[in-house]
Amino acid sequence: MGVEVGGFFGxxxxxxxxxxxxxxxxxxxxxxxxxxxxxxxxxxxxxxLIMWFLFGPRG
Numbered sequence: 001m002g003v004e005v006g007g008f009f010g011x012x013x014x015x016x017x018x019x020x021x022x023x024x025x026x027x028x029x030x031x032x033x034x035x036x037x038x039x040x041x042x043x044x045x046x047x048x049l050i051m052w053f054l055f056g057p058r059g
Contacts, residue, residue, distance in 0.1 A: 017045055020052050029057035 024037045037056055041048040 013045055013049070016049055017041055020049055020056075024052065024057065027057040033057060 020041050021038055024034050024041070027034065029037075034057070037048075037052055041052055044051075
């Protein structure tokens with residue numbers, strides 16, 4: 001049972017990270033800011049996603 005639950009949450013995290021990266025790329029933020037957020041999301045998947053959700057570029 002542990003493998004199935006871990007796989008599900010891993011897949012959910014992957015989908016959320018891809019969605020966040022697409023939203024960052026589509027935002028009106030500067031290029032440097034976009035790159036910084038994308039790198040943060042890629043290097044720290046859980047923490048980066050939470051930080052982006054709270055403080056990331058809007059629009």
